[in-house]
Amino acid sequence: MRNVVSRLASSAILFWIVLTITFLLARAAPGDPTTLLVPPGASAADQARLRTELGLDAPLAVQYARWAGRLFKGDLGESFARRAPVRTVLAEAIPVSAGLGAVSLALTFILGIAVGMYQAARRGTLSDRALTIATTTVYAAPSFWLALALIATFTYGAARWGFPASLRLPAFGMRDPASDATGLAALGDLARHAVLPVITLTAIGAAGIARYARTIGADLVSQDFVRTARAKGATRPRIYLRHVLANAWPPLVVLLALAIPGLLAGSVFVEGVFAWPGMGRVTLAAVAARDYPVILGATAVYAAAVILANLAADLALPMLDPRRRA
Amino acid sequence: MRLPRRDVAVPMALLVLLALGAIAVPLLSADDPRTMGDVVVQRFLPPFTTDQHGAFHLLGTDRFGRDIFARTMLAARISLVIGVLGSLLAGAVGIALGALSGWRGGVLDRLLMGAADALLAIPRLILLLVCAALWRPGTLTVVAVLVATGWMAVARLVRAEVLGIRTRPFVEGAAALGARPARILWRHVLPNALGSAIVAMTLGVGGAILLESGLSFLGLGVQPPQPSWGNMIADGRDAIVLAPWVALAPGLALIVTVVASTFLGDALRDRLAGESVAPLRDRA
Numbered sequence: 001m002r003n004v005v006s007r008l009a010s011s012a013i014l015f016w017i018v019l020t021i022t023f024l025l026a027r028a029a030p031g032d033p034t035t036l037l038v039p040p041g042a043s044a045a046d047q048a049r050l051r052t053e054l055g056l057d058a059p060l061a062v063q064y065a066r067w068a069g070r071l072f073k074g075d076l077g078e079s080f081a082r083r084a085p086v087r088t089v090l091a092e093a094i095p096v097s098a099g100l101g102a103v104s105l106a107l108t109f110i111l112g113i114a115v116g117m118y119q120a121a122r123r124g125t126l127s128d129r130a131l132t133i134a135t136t137t138v139y140a141a142p143s144f145w146l147a148l149a150l151i152a153t154f155t156y157g158a159a160r161w162g163f164p165a166s167l168r169l170p171a172f173g174m175r176d177p178a179s180d181a182t183g184l185a186a187l188g189d190l191a192r193h194a195v196l197p198v199i200t201l202t203a204i205g206a207a208g209i210a211r212y213a214r215t216i217g218a219d220l221v222s223q224d225f226v227r228t229a230r231a232k233g234a235t236r237p238r239i240y241l242r243h244v245l246a247n248a249w250p251p252l253v254v255l256l257a258l259a260i261p262g263l264l265a266g267s268v269f270v271e272g273v274f275a276w277p278g279m280g281r282v283t284l285a286a287v288a289a290r291d292y293p294v295i296l297g298a299t300a301v302y303a304a305a306v307i308l309a310n311l312a313a314d315l316a317l318p319m320l321d322p323r324r325r326a
Numbered sequence: 327m328r329l330p331r332r333d334v335a336v337p338m339a340l341l342v343l344l345a346l347g348a349i350a351v352p353l354l355s356a357d358d359p360r361t362m363g364d365v366v367v368q369r370f371l372p373p374f375t376t377d378q379h380g381a382f383h384l385l386g387t388d389r390f391g392r393d394i395f396a397r398t399m400l401a402a403r404i405s406l407v408i409g410v411l412g413s414l415l416a417g418a419v420g421i422a423l424g425a426l427s428g429w430r431g432g433v434l435d436r437l438l439m440g441a442a443d444a445l446l447a448i449p450r451l452i453l454l455l456v457c458a459a460l461w462r463p464g465t466l467t468v469v470a471v472l473v474a475t476g477w478m479a480v481a482r483l484v485r486a487e488v489l490g491i492r493t494r495p496f497v498e499g500a501a502a503l504g505a506r507p508a509r510i511l512w513r514h515v516l517p518n519a520l521g522s523a524i525v526a527m528t529l530g531v532g533g534a535i536l537l538e539s540g541l542s543f544l545g546l547g548v549q550p551p552q553p554s555w556g557n558m559i560a561d562g563r564d565a566i567v568l569a570p571w572v573a574l575a576p577g578l579a580l581i582v583t584v585v586a587s588t589f590l591g592d593a594l595r596d597r598l599a600g601e602s603v604a605p606l607r608d609r610a
Contacts, residue, residue: 014440014443014444017440018444018447018448021448022448025456025457026456028460133585136588136589137585140532140580140584141580142536142540142577144543145559145580148563148566148573148577149574151566151567152566152567152573155567156570157570261449261450265450265451265452269543283452287456288459290459299452299453299456302448302449303448307447
């Protein structure tokens with residue numbers, strides 16, 4: 001219990017340091033956000049007024065104190081560019097990214113572990129080597145390139161090789177703009193639009209996980225208890241599911257936490273290419289417009305996701321591994 | 327001299343071949359890969375075609391009729407330099423800070439590792455995006471930002487190694503013989519702590535190339551007319567339906583490079599380090 005409390009406290013402190021770093025980064029940068037915000041004909045006095053209005057002319061310490069004070073009240077400020085509360089901007093975007101991320105993460109794990117364990121079981125064979133090359137190649141591909149390759153396959157390729165209509169998957173947006181379907185039909189439309197983004201994120205994630213799951217599995221396969229199980233006549237599925245996988249869970253859970261930043265980063269590009277209105281698109285738009293409050297808010301959300309994932313992995317470890325129960 | 331084993335030699339040969347291509351191909355190509363060709367007859371030619379002027383285009387041409395193979399090799403120069411430089415410099419900073427942190431301990435150690443943990447908690451791409459967008463985009467900015475966001479993992483590895491080595495008998499022996507602390511750190515501790523850092527830096531080359539391509543894809547990295555793999559892919563994005571090779575060809579060169587550096591890193595890990603190397607790089 002004491003352990004849990006201290007982990008929570010250190011996570012909270014870490015989060016605060018992250019927020020402070022992003023605050024300082026945004027303010028240390030050259031350039032003035034008001035130059036992008038004022039209309040073309042505005043005078044220098046207008047610009048100065050806007051700067052005062054946004055609180056950008058106060059000393060840094062005052063800005064920091066104001067920003068921290070508002071943060072404690074749950075107020076993330078107002079988007080410079082969209083003139084809407086940052087909370088609203090993020091609240092619209094988070095569910096989109098969370099949905100996309102959760103589905104991709106689940107598939108990533110199932111596929112990644114399955115491939116990695118299969119390779120561990122057949123180490124050194126031709127199929128193991130072929131899969132190593134395949135996973136390394138996919139892991140080496142930028143997410144936006146994979147996304148574009150999929151789009152090319154389902155547009156250029158579909159026309160060229162004559163794909164059936166059911167396989168012509170939509171490549172842009174979350175729903176068909178011409179459709180006014182509701183209920184199940186709308187859900188089906190959403191699912192069709194999700195196929196390509198989910199495949200992209202899953203492929204990249206699973207390739208990375210498989211590489212490490214193979215190492216974890218291979219280490220376990222050569223251990224004494226596996227030899228014992230084999231000597232007792234346990235079947236192959238029983239050895240791998242009951243003995244190897246059971247012992248692989250703790251490192252795999254750590255891996256799950258470590259996979260989160262990559263998934264978040266990948267989702268920025270995937271949302272960008274497939275035009276999904278999630279956190280990634282919001283971040284890219286805010287970066288382009290120097291929208292400090294939104295950049296800070298988005299970075300905070302990303303950092304929170306990473307810190308929470310690490311915390312969850314830390315707290316889950318003792319449940320999965322009795323040796324870690326103090 | 328002993329020949330390197332196949333697991334090191336094959337990826338090394340690939341990378342050397344690519345570097346040679348990057349130097350030679352743009353020099354040998356008939357037209358300047360940066361300027362427009364004969365747009366009317368040369369634009370959007372598919373791979374493996376010969377145009378009306380008799381020039382052969384291995385990977386086809388883009389919307390300005392420029393040869394994609396020559397451009398990909400020209401882009402390889404900048405992408406390889408940024409990848410190697412970004413990873414090496416980040417590694418050097420990480421080694422210095424990690425060694426200092428582990429050797430000195432105390433408040434300095436806590437401050438440095440606190441900063442490292444905080445920076446590691448922000449996905450590197452997001453950190454990179456924020457920095458690259460706030461400062462003026464360009465090649466130097468990309469390298470600086472790669473270093474600023476890439477030193478933490480190496481610092482953590484080196485610090486852990488130094489902590490383990492500083493209590494070993496040969497270090498105490500050197501101290502008993504009267505060696506100054508700086509000499510002990512430089513001659514006795516650091517050489518033994520570098521294995522995992524070298525592996526992390528090798529694997530980091532691929533990561534840096536991926537991140538650079540991501541930034542350039544978004545227009546925050548290398549700026550046209552200087553081609554880089556990332557901005558070439560961005561260039562082909564609008565033509566993806568009509569001429570997918572424009573976007574896909576530079577990506578293949580990138581993938582070959584990153585795969586080679588990953589296999590090289592894996593091979594080095596088998597020799598130099600245990601399982602201590604940070605898994606799962608941040609990616610684009």
